[in-house]
Amino acid sequence: xxxxxxxxxxxxxxxxxxxxxxxxxxxxxxxxxxxxxxxxxxxxxxxxxxxxxxxxxxxxxxxxxxxxxxxxxxxxxxxxxxxxxxxxxxxxxxxxxxxxxxxxxxxxxxxxxxxxxxxx
Numbered sequence: 001x002x003x004x005x006x007x008x009x010x011x012x013x014x015x016x017x018x019x020x021x022x023x024x025x026x027x028x029x030x031x032x033x034x035x036x037x038x039x040x041x042x043x044x045x046x047x048x049x050x051x052x053x054x055x056x057x058x059x060x061x062x063x064x065x066x067x068x069x070x071x072x073x074x075x076x077x078x079x080x081x082x083x084x085x086x087x088x089x090x091x092x093x094x095x096x097x098x099x100x101x102x103x104x105x106x107x108x109x110x111x112x113x114x115x116x117x118x119x120x
Contacts, residue, residue, distance in 0.1 A: 016040030044091030
């Protein structure tokens with residue numbers, strides 16, 4: 001994000017789900033595909049963890065994901081937080097929070113989108 005000067009879930013042409021899968025994290029197969037994101041929250045321009053956390057909580061979609069307000073997100077128990085700064089980039093500070101879960105044998109076959117799943 002910093003190299004491109006943007007804050008975006010689709011840097012590099014893939015959504016967060018596919019980037020995690022490409023790194024070897026085994027998301028459930030029903031998580032949405034190429035442009036899907038049920039795992040990532042990103043922000044830029046916040047100089048402290050407290051400030052970015054308040055911003056995430058003020059966004060209904062980020063809050064729902066990060067605080068597990070929907071049953072779909074309550075199953076996500078793995079957490080990763082990233083921070084990067086570059087004084088020459090437009091936002092200076094860049095934040096990424098991943099909350100996800102790995103695939104399991106009990107997963108049903110469903111199609112999922114950012115707001116929930118459709119069972120077959």
